[in-house]
Amino acid sequence: MLKKLLSVIMMGLVLIGVIACSSQDSSSEVETEVNAEATSNNEVAAENKWDQMELGADGPVEIDFWHIQATIYGEAVHEIVEEFNKEYEGKIIVNEVFQGMYDELNKKVGASLVGGGLPNVSMAYESDTLEYMKADQVKELDEFIASEKYGYTEEELNDINEGVLARQQIPQYDGKTMSWIHGNSSMGTYYNKAILEEAGFEKPAETWKEFEEQALAIYEKTGIPAFAVNPNSLGGNFAIWLRTYGIEPLAVDGSSVDYANEHALELLNIIKNLVDKGAVSYAEDTEQEFTNGRVAMELATTARSTTKIDLIQDKFEWGISLIPQGNLDTKSTGLWGGNHIMFNSTPEEELASWVFMKYFASANAQAIYAAKTGYFPAVESALETELLSEDFASNPQKREAFENVFPHARITTPSAGSRPINDAVSEAITATLNDAISVENAVKKMQQDGEAALKQYQ
Numbered sequence: 001m002l003k004k005l006l007s008v009i010m011m012g013l014v015l016i017g018v019i020a021c022s023s024q025d026s027s028s029e030v031e032t033e034v035n036a037e038a039t040s041n042n043e044v045a046a047e048n049k050w051d052q053m054e055l056g057a058d059g060p061v062e063i064d065f066w067h068i069q070a071t072i073y074g075e076a077v078h079e080i081v082e083e084f085n086k087e088y089e090g091k092i093i094v095n096e097v098f099q100g101m102y103d104e105l106n107k108k109v110g111a112s113l114v115g116g117g118l119p120n121v122s123m124a125y126e127s128d129t130l131e132y133m134k135a136d137q138v139k140e141l142d143e144f145i146a147s148e149k150y151g152y153t154e155e156e157l158n159d160i161n162e163g164v165l166a167r168q169q170i171p172q173y174d175g176k177t178m179s180w181i182h183g184n185s186s187m188g189t190y191y192n193k194a195i196l197e198e199a200g201f202e203k204p205a206e207t208w209k210e211f212e213e214q215a216l217a218i219y220e221k222t223g224i225p226a227f228a229v230n231p232n233s234l235g236g237n238f239a240i241w242l243r244t245y246g247i248e249p250l251a252v253d254g255s256s257v258d259y260a261n262e263h264a265l266e267l268l269n270i271i272k273n274l275v276d277k278g279a280v281s282y283a284e285d286t287e288q289e290f291t292n293g294r295v296a297m298e299l300a301t302t303a304r305s306t307t308k309i310d311l312i313q314d315k316f317e318w319g320i321s322l323i324p325q326g327n328l329d330t331k332s333t334g335l336w337g338g339n340h341i342m343f344n345s346t347p348e349e350e351l352a353s354w355v356f357m358k359y360f361a362s363a364n365a366q367a368i369y370a371a372k373t374g375y376f377p378a379v380e381s382a383l384e385t386e387l388l389s390e391d392f393a394s395n396p397q398k399r400e401a402f403e404n405v406f407p408h409a410r411i412t413t414p415s416a417g418s419r420p421i422n423d424a425v426s427e428a429i430t431a432t433l434n435d436a437i438s439v440e441n442a443v444k445k446m447q448q449d450g451e452a453a454l455k456q457y458q
Contacts, residue, residue, distance in 0.1 A: 051149040053351055056091030061352040063120035065096045068105050068338065072306060073183075074098060076372035080365045084356060092352045102128070102338075113137055120345055120353040123338035126170055126414030129179050132341065139342040141168075141177040144354040152358075160361070163335050163409045164378045170414065171252060179339035181361035183375040185303035186409035187240055187334040188401050189324070193317040195296040198222050204297060204321050208244070211324040212270045218296050219279035226274065227297040228283040228290070231430045235422030237299065238429060239412055240334040241267055245326030250413040250421065250454075257421060257454055259446035263326055268432065268439050275433050287311075299323055301336055302401045305374035309395055320401040322408060335409035337375060367391075374398065376406045417457035424449035 055061070069077045081096045097119070099105040106128055112118040113135045124132065132138050145151045157165070161184070168179045189204045196203065199218040205211040215226030229237075239249040245263035250256075274280040283289045290298035291311040302320060312318060323333050340360065342353045359365055366377040367388035382388050383402075392399040412418070425446045432442035 048147060048149075050144060050147045050151075050351055050354075053347065055088070055351065055355065058348075060090055060093050061348050062093045062095065063349055063352050063356065065094055065356070066099045066105060066108070066119040066122040067096060067182075068099060068101050068123055070098060073373050073375075076369045079372070080360060080368055083365070083368070084359050087359075088355070092355060094356050106131075118343040118345075120349050121340055121342055121357060123182055124179065124341045125338055126167065126172075126179070126411060127416055127418060129339070129341050130172055130414060131416060132343075133178065137343050138178055139344050139350060139353075141180060141342065141354070141357075144351075144358075145177060150351065150355060150358070159363075159379045159381050161376070161378055161380070161406065163406075163411070167335070167339060167411055170411075172254070172414065179341045180357045181366075181378045182338045182340050183303070183369055183373070184335060184337040184378055184406075184409070185301045185375050186336070186401070186405045187237070187299060187323055188302045188320045188405040189322065190290055190298040190300065190308060190318060190320055192290070192293060192296050193319060195222055195224055195293070195316075199296075203319065204324070206322075206325060206328060208241075208267060208270055208324045208326055212274060215274050215279045216277060219277070222296070224293075225281040225295045226279045227299060228281045228286045228295045229271075229275075230284055230286060231282060231433055232426055234429045235425035236418075238267070238425050239422065241323070242326075243332050243334075243410075243412070244323065244330075246330045247326075248413065249450075250415060250418065252413055254413055254415045254417070254454075255458070257447065257450035259425065259450055260443055264443045264446065265439060267326070268429065268442060271429070272432055272439055291315075302405060303337065303373060303375050305395070305398050305401060306372065307374065309397070318397065320397050320405060322405050331408040332410055333405060333408050335411045370398070376402055415454075415457065417454045420453035420456065421450045424453050 065081070067077055077096060081094050084094055085092070099108055102125070105123065109118070109122055109128075109132065113132065118137065129138060160181070164181060164184050168177050168181070169175075191204050195218065199221040201214060201218070205214040218224065218226045242249050242259075242264055245267075247258055247261060247263050249258055251258070271280070281289070281295065286295075286298050286300060287304060287307075289295045291308060293316060305320065308318070322331065325331055340357045342350065342357065344350070345353070361378060363377070363379050363381040363385055366379055366382040367385040369375055370377040370382060371387050371391040377383065377388060383392065392402070428437075428442040428445040428449065431437045431445070432439050437445065
């Protein structure tokens, strides 16, 4: 009997222990779940802090936007800002201020970084943004993009041209988005259809080797140079042309230059041969040479397509194609145009700035900018707007450039050393075109002087 009683007691104690342990484990699990949920909620709140804010809750927020756009480009900016201010009346007021060209704008921003008075939003190239970031005043944009209320969906991000999106997230930004969309153009080949047809061609050749033969044939059969160059400013163009071979003249990490290669030799030999034989002429204003029918082609920015339409009118039929390529498997061309950056300010002004920046990148705003200026719309959906669909229908050259040139556009490596490197390359090209040095020595000079220029900015 005693043994039975002890056995029951022992079993009871075991059960009590099991229940106690079970209760403790359950309590611990509940506590862990509560803590995890609290942590998760805190993270969500932190990630979506902009979602908790209302635009203009305490009256309209005023922000300043500095830019470099004049003439038809300034008119486009003004129209977009006016449309924005109407749509966000009572919530946001954007004051757009023309600050001269990039050199002037950069000086004013630099002075404001030191002495105060920064704008909320400013135009900037990637190299400018990198310089401004050193002062720790440029606002990172990823938290805005991720906002459910004010940000982008995956579908909206996919609507943005790949090269344009890559501009805002270059490797030097260490995985952060430090700028957003303004306007984008590429280097294309404008061509006079009548002159090419007279020489037996429908359009510009696809490769540099074929382009050399075509240029010589055009000059021989028509007496008109194939295109014009300004030898004093060829450095930047030469870098873009060299990239068509798959070469990066300035390394992606900005640590080295690459001009001493067989492709640079080939390209410079082609240019020199065409100049020596009269198939390429010199001109400070290559656009005037093309629009007045004095050359068959012009290798230049597509941002001038609206200007070309106004200048050429009905003088001759023309088109735009991709520039000649060194390697057709890796087609490329230059990508130009400024971006928008945001400077640190109050949360209310930062949110208002982002809403404006996103608006400028929208289909409607990009359609206005593209229709007025010739810049490419950064988003595919802009083509669905009535304004741009009509503009492209009336001006097929713009659609031609959008479909055949823009998809291959990529920026060159941004660096504070880009300008002196390009100047050094221009000097070497000028020297060989003037028979002062050989092509081989010119390429060596590009490399040596480019390395020296780069060292000053490392």
